[in-house]
Amino acid sequence: MKKNTLIVLGSPNSPEGVLSDISRSRLNYCASLYTKGSFVLCTGGWGDHFNTSSKPHAEYSKAYLIKNGIPKDAFLDFALSSNTVDDAVKIKPVVEKLDNVHLTIITSEYHLERVKLIFNEILNPFELEFVGVKSNLSKDVYNKLVAHEKKAVKSILDNGLYY
Template sequence: MNNIIIVLGAPNDARGNLSQIAQDRLNCAYNLYQANPSFRIVCTGGFGAHFNPTEKPHYFYAQKFLIDKGIPDHVIATGVPSTNTITDFQLSKKLIEEENPDILIIITSDFHIERAQILYKRYIAYPKVVFIPAISSLSKVELAPLIEHESGAVKRLLEEEV
């Protein structure tokens, strides 16, 4: 079977240390892979002042995290050098079309999944997709502004469709 997991990128610091959001997403991918070792994993994330100020793309740190947890190198596909959720999907589209996976799984944070689904439909709309929310381990105080941001972003996207 040709199965792919795409893990959407999240912030890392200037030393390449992954944020808790990124770790939550990658741990979700790791756990899914452990139960389904036929999947290949694609990590997204390039550069950006708001999420990766290092000299290496975010996907480098994400891939290293997964390999350090024991995922074999050959399972990790070439990373996607995106800068945000829109470019995650714009830059992944060609890979998805070429690979034509039997199952495509998109992993992102639970608080981000609604916006990711809207953007996915707008930019890719590949039919054999399943979205899996990585449960956030952030505190309620840390989550509140993220949920507020996502709520506003979803509202704006839905208004654009009208």
């Protein structure tokens, strides 16, 4: 039986380290999927678009998940990434050390198509499952994120993936 590894992609937090609704929705979903013996990998370092605090985003995510019942020994090394391509690139060396794993990639529903494009290339031949968690966003914010994702996906399809 394959060992499940839950990978939570980074998302915004405040300069003080307060997790955004997007972050909490992904982390809550991770906590709901966690079973004893699973691994958890948190991504996210720093970036002007999601984290300008003194600590990496992944550290805030891990603390939140521990508060929500996931044991400290379930966590793998962080992938201190700055964007989605960097997520996949930095996850790869961590999961390559594991035997017989199934990777469950947890992101937001508006981000799912791009994540699949990137991760299916970079993390091939791992067994991957993708989850797009619904976010509690205003219609305006959601529509802006969807527009950004459409542009990003088009760029990958037109130009390929650079990493």
